[in-house]
Amino acid sequence: MNDAALQGRSREIAVDEVFPHAPEVIWKTLTTGELMARWLGMTPAGFEPVVGNRFTYRTTPAGEWDGTIHCEVLEVVPNQRFVYAWKGGHEANAGYGSRLDTVVTFTLERAEGGTRLRLVHSGFVLPRNDSAYRNMSGGWSEVVPRIGSIAGEQKEQ
Template sequence: MTTDHKAETVIIEREFAHPPEKLWRALTQPHLIEDWLMKNDFAPVAGHKFNLRGEWGGVLDCEVLAVEPHTTLSYTWNHVHENPAYDLRSVVTFTLTPTSGGTHLRMEQTGFRPDQTQASGGARFGWQAFFDKLETVLLR
C-alpha cells in the first residue's frame, strides 16, 4: 500500500500456480468472474460499461479502460452513494506476469480519498478474500 496526500492505493499481489491464459479467462469471462468476484455483465472490450453487483445489494458502475490479453486489464470501480463520504471513484488494474511456476498477479486499486480509510481497509481485506475464491475457481 502506498499513500500520498491526494489518494490512497491498495495493492495486492499473489502468485498463482497457473499459466497467464488460465488466469486471464477467470478475470474476463462473466460466469467465472461471478464465481470469484461478483455478478456482472462484463466484456473485455475497452469502453464497455458494466456493473458488478455485490451480495450486499450494492452496485458498482464500471467501464473497461484497458485490455491487453494475458497481460493487463483495467477498469473503473465506482460506487456512487448519496452520502459523499461513501462515494468511491477508483480504478482497478490487474497485471499478469508469467513466472517459472505460473503467474504473478498484481491488483492495484487507486483513487481512495484520504478520508476513505475504512473503504481502503475494506478493499485490502476484500481483495484478499476475492483472490482466495479466485484460487478455488482456478483449481477446477
C-alpha cells in the same frame, strides 16, 4: 481551498499472488463473467472484456446509495493486463457508501512455474473513502487467492 486540498490523500490497495497456472488460464478466470462472479462474490451485469464496455456489480445499499458499482473497461491486453473503472457511492453518504471513483488493475506476468498476478485498486481518497479502503483491503486479500482455485478447476476441464 483548492481541489487537491479538499480531496485529501489518495491510497491504493495492492495484492500479489503467484499461481501455478499459465497466464492464459488466469486471464480466462479474470475476464469471464461467470468465473468473476465466483471468485469476487458479485455477479457482473453486462460484462464483456472489451475497452469501453460498461457493466455493474450490486452490493449492499447504504443511505442515498443504491448499492450499484458502475464499471467501465479501460484497458485489455490479453494474458497481460486488464483495467477497469470502479465507481459507486453517493455524495450524501459518509463512511460506507460514500462517493468512490477508483480504478482496478490486474497485471499478469509469467513466473517460475506459473503466473504472478498483481492487483492494484487505486484512487481511494482519504478520509472520505476510509471505510471503503479498509473493507476492500481485506476483501481483495480474501478474493484474489480464490482466482487460483477457480483457475485450477478450469485447467482440469
